[in-house]
Amino acid sequence: xxxDLKPCAVPEPSATGDLxxxxxxxxxxxxAYRSPFQRDRDRIVQSRAFRRLxxxxxxxxxRASDHFRSRLTHTIEVVQIAxxxxxxLGLNEDLAETLALVHDIGHPPFGHAGERALDRCLQRHGxxxxxxxxxxxxxxxxxxxxxxxxGLNLTLAVREGIIKxxxxxxxATHPELADYFLDQSPPLEAQIIDLADEIAYLTAxxxxxxxxxxxxxxxxxxHVRILARCYAAVEREHPEIDDKYKFNESLQxxxxxxxxxxxxxxxxxxxxxxxxxxxxxxxxxRRLATFSPKVESERLQEKQYLYDTLYTCHALDLEHTKxxxxxxxxxxxxxxxxxxxxxxxxxxxxxxxxxxxVADYIAGMTDAYILMQYAAIKRTIRR
Numbered sequence: 001x002x003x004d005l006k007p008c009a010v011p012e013p014s015a016t017g018d019l020x021x022x023x024x025x026x027x028x029x030x031x032a033y034r035s036p037f038q039r040d041r042d043r044i045v046q047s048r049a050f051r052r053l054x055x056x057x058x059x060x061x062x063r064a065s066d067h068f069r070s071r072l073t074h075t076i077e078v079v080q081i082a083x084x085x086x087x088x089l090g091l092n093e094d095l096a097e098t099l100a101l102v103h104d105i106g107h108p109p110f111g112h113a114g115e116r117a118l119d120r121c122l123q124r125h126g127x128x129x130x131x132x133x134x135x136x137x138x139x140x141x142x143x144x145x146x147x148x149x150x151g152l153n154l155t156l157a158v159r160e161g162i163i164k165x166x167x168x169x170x171x172a173t174h175p176e177l178a179d180y181f182l183d184q185s186p187p188l189e190a191q192i193i194d195l196a197d198e199i200a201y202l203t204a205x206x207x208x209x210x211x212x213x214x215x216x217x218x219x220x221x222x223h224v225r226i227l228a229r230c231y232a233a234v235e236r237e238h239p240e241i242d243d244k245y246k247f248n249e250s251l252q253x254x255x256x257x258x259x260x261x262x263x264x265x266x267x268x269x270x271x272x273x274x275x276x277x278x279x280x281x282x283x284x285x286r287r288l289a290t291f292s293p294k295v296e297s298e299r300l301q302e303k304q305y306l307y308d309t310l311y312t313c314h315a316l317d318l319e320h321t322k323x324x325x326x327x328x329x330x331x332x333x334x335x336x337x338x339x340x341x342x343x344x345x346x347x348x349x350x351x352x353x354x355x356x357x358v359a360d361y362i363a364g365m366t367d368a369y370i371l372m373q374y375a376a377i378k379r380t381i382r383r
Contacts, residue, residue: 021157021187021278025140026149036155037094043152044102047145049138053104055366057111059205059311060212061319068208071104071111074200078103081196081259086189088263095189099161103193106135108363109370110323117327118359125335125355134363135162142364156180161190166197184282188270191289192262199258202302203251209310210247217247224305226298230254261295326374327362333377334358340380 022036031039044050053072060068069077079100086096108114108131119129136159140151156179163169163177164186171182185191206227209215221231230253234246241249269288275281281288291299310316334341335358338349342361349357362370 021160022155024153024155025151026153028153035094037092037098037158040152040154040158041094041098041101043145043154044098044105044139047105047139047143047152049105049143049364050101052364052366053107055368056107056109057114057323057367058201058208059111059316060208061110061367067211069204071107074204075101075104077200077204078193078196081199081255082193084259085192085196085263085266089188089192089266091189091192095157095161095187096192098158099165099190099193100196102135102139102158102162103165103197104131104135105138106131106133106363108134108327109365109367110320110327113320113323114327117324118331118362121328121331122355122359125353127353127355127359129359129363132163132166134360137360138364142360157187157189160186161193165190165193181282185284185287186282187278188266188281188289191287192266195262195289195291198299198303199255199262202258202299202306203255205306205310206302207248207251209306212315214310214313214315217243219309220305223309224302226257226295226302227251227254230257258291258295258299261291262289265290265292265295326370330362330370330374330377331358334361 024036030036034042050072053075054070056071058069058071058074079097082096082100083093085091086093108118108129110117115129115131122129139154139159139162142150143152144150146153160180163180169177169180169182171178174182206215206220206224210217210220221228227250231246231250233253234249238246238249266289269290270281273280273284273288275284275288290296335354338346338354338358341349341358345357345361348360352360365373
């Protein structure tokens with residue numbers, strides 16, 4: 001593969017004064033046996049925001065069943081895939097693992113429904129909610145574990161990956177991100193995270209959808225091409241096993257198919273441009289971590305199937321409506337009654353603006369905690 005970033009110590013900045021991928025905002029001594037990215041990984045895992053992922057919705061709320069994925073269990077599945085891809089491609093596995101661990105840390109409660117509601121609330125105040133940028137705020141500002149500074153003091157490579165793993169930004173609209181190479185492509189370790197995320201949830205959401213009773217295996221097999229292909233292969237090899245085991249085996253085969261295709265196609269893409277270094281990756285105008293055309297078509301077809309049959313189904317639509325009601329009501333309440341915010345947030349509003357601070361407070365909550373706050377505020381309003 002084109003390059004390998006496996007330092008055991010933080011290198012000196014270049015002669016031009018440019019930041020290196022291993023540099024932190026605040027100087028930190030090197031560690032005797034942990035690389036910079038391993039230290040970043042440990043800082044993320046020990047953060048409060050990471051622990052709260054256990055109480056945040058992936059697709060189904062944890063109140064419905066202990067078997068459904070939470071944001072935390074989904075994150076662990078993304079880590080497994082990201083490390084596998086990084087290892088196969090000769091990339092830095094520690095960086096890939098760290099980016100996978102942090103990729104969802106900025107999500108608010110109630111999954112994408114909560115994020116949409118929070119974004120709509122902020123738009124009324126001329127602001128937006130972006131979970132990637134919120135993740136950066138968490139790691140740079142909200143986490144307080146060190147005496148000398150706020151934030152986790154992560155390396156530049158991890159901070160860049162937090163921002164750019166799933167989308168690109170430009171300096172005209174986000175001048176505050178100018179230090180993150182916005183005119184260049186991110187390293188491959190960051191590029192693979194978004195697709196590892198896709199592989200994880202495309203597999204898991206079919207599994208949880210069947211577990212919930214909202215999807216039927218027979219319907220999935222008839223309508224999802226990649227799963228049908230895998231199911232037929234499993235039936236040929238294990239015609240005698242129960243249908244539920246055929247489905248489980250098919251999901252595993254589908255995940256392996258997607259993962260192996262990502263590895264093979266990314267290797268093909270980097271070879272095609274003759275990439276030998278990170279600079280070659282950065283200069284290329286398009287992302288090189290992609291699926292092959294056939295598998296990309298199947299991925300999009302499955303994604304549309306999940307949207308049509310699961311994400312927008314009546315049962316989940318009721319949950320989404322409730323989520324939007326809770327988030328909107330709490331946002332409006334604290335904007336109208338800022339003195340009801342916790343003391344630290346009230347003080348922050350003078351620098352960040354009240355709407356942003358209220359959104360920050362809500363975004364950090366777990367599903368259970370935000371429902372407790374909603375119940376308490378409803379009692380306050382009734383009084």
